[in-house]
Amino acid sequence: MLANKDNKTAIKLIVNSISHTLEVAGNTRLLDLVRNELRQTGTKEGCSVGECGACTVILDGKPVCSCLVLAAQCDGKEVTTIEGVADDPLAQQLQQSFIVEGGVQCGFCTPGVLMSSWALLGDNPTPSDSDILDALEGNLCRCTGYQPILNSIKAVIKENLQSLNSA
Incomplete structure (x- = not known):
């Protein structure tokens, strides 16, 4: 995981069984990556502070509030959204x-x-x-x-x- 001149970090992750290589800003949340970059909009943003669970996804087999996880932390990980279990x-x-x-x-x-x-x-x-x-x-x-x-x-x-x- 190396930052480029635009202060973006290249990450590789698997979302809903599809491998992705992306560049993300340091403050990009997993929620924003999933919804805005990958268009998996079934994951909802509710409170933005990890209290409501509307943004729950499965990260390496465990449920997490995607609003609390930075996308850069997901380098090398697997994410499943509601679309991924359809x-x-x-x-x-x-x-x-x-x-x-x-x-x-x-x-x-x-x-x-x-x-x-x-x-x-x-x-x-x-x-x-x-x-x-x-x-x-x-x-x-x-x-x-x-x-x-x-x-x-x-x-x-x-x-x-x-x-x-x-x-």
Whole structure:
């Protein structure tokens, strides 16, 4: 990672399984890179201070608030946005469950909540209620009152357990 004469740093990263080599300013946030440079606009900017979770992406397998991560810190790393899980069966199952259970209302927080939920269930297909709450603690929702979101995730867990038990 070397800075050029324009004080930009060349970075290489993988976003949604596609390799990119880019030059970024030192103050460019991962959120801005993803939305403005790579046009992955499903990731939302909410609070800009890491409090709301609307900008949650997966960075090297872990959910992060992309508004708090500098793009230069992502050199050599892998990023997954909501667009990157569009064809993933678990993500599709979560999306459908959010629709059925009312976990989506205005939808602004939904990409971040889905990314946090997807990461949780990908690591732990049978999380406890406490695990779910811990995974979602960085995601704020003004519309649902959270219970429909929790019901949506629990419905996926139940469905997957039933599939395992019947196999």
